[in-house]
Amino acid sequence: MKLLNRPRYLTAAAVCSCLQLAHSWAATASAEATASATIVSPATVAADAAAQLLFGSAPGVLTLSIPGSGSAGSGSGGADATGTPVFTYTGSGGSGPGLTQLAELALGDGTLAGGQGVSLALSGSEGDTVVAIVAYN
């Protein structure tokens, strides 16, 4: 009787094995991605002479001049009726200390009305070097 039963056990075991293999193949999957970060040089503050901030003839209009051997960019700005600063600058590239990008603008106390003191802080980046310029008028 043992001889008669043995083949049945073997068959059952083989079937279970196949089912487990098939389930295992379908139930797990994985994938990989990369992670990256770039640290740029710490910010530096240039001397006041690095930038010259002038008031335009019309109230609320600013003119920014950035000396350097790089090609000059162009910018325009001012303030809306509530005094919120509005300023855009687009650099045209080039080499040397000329800025190629201005990232943010912060306006100190005061308004842009002519005759009042105002401070303007600008920061940006040129390549991987962070540049900050503080201008006073």
Add this chain to the structure above:
Amino acid sequence: MKQQLSKLALALGAVVMTGSVMAASGTADVSATVVTPLTVTKVTDLQFGKFSTATGGGTVVINAADGARTQTGAVTLQGGTTGRATFTLSGQSGLAYTATLDNATITLSGSGGTPPTMSAALTMNNQTGTFGGSSITLGVGGTLTVAGDQAAGTYTGSLAVTVNYD
């Protein structure tokens, strides 16, 4: 003679018993279910972007749900490409899944300088769920710890996710 008849009777009895065992039978059901293979495909990498650091250091955080970047401490965010890692999951509709990170914390290695590495604690969204009729986007973000004197340069590392049917 009597003994021989007894032996014959025993032999016949054995044959009859054996015959009845060989005729016994039973049935069992056999079934199998084929499910849609589970697949995971990387779509985008985890990118912390460009930033600078100062005394005290800080962290750069990439949100796993929307990829938004924020910072803490003396870290100043700059430009560069930023975003979460995303993976597309697909599987049998109606089946639940669980995704796991092979390593909850990974190391990003730089090309030189000291310290040479940074560590990032990873987070996930859509870590668990149930497959419907369309694929699922799994997001991986993280919190990158940056030392105050971390050397400038590019740092890279890798992460892996594994997804199983529940």
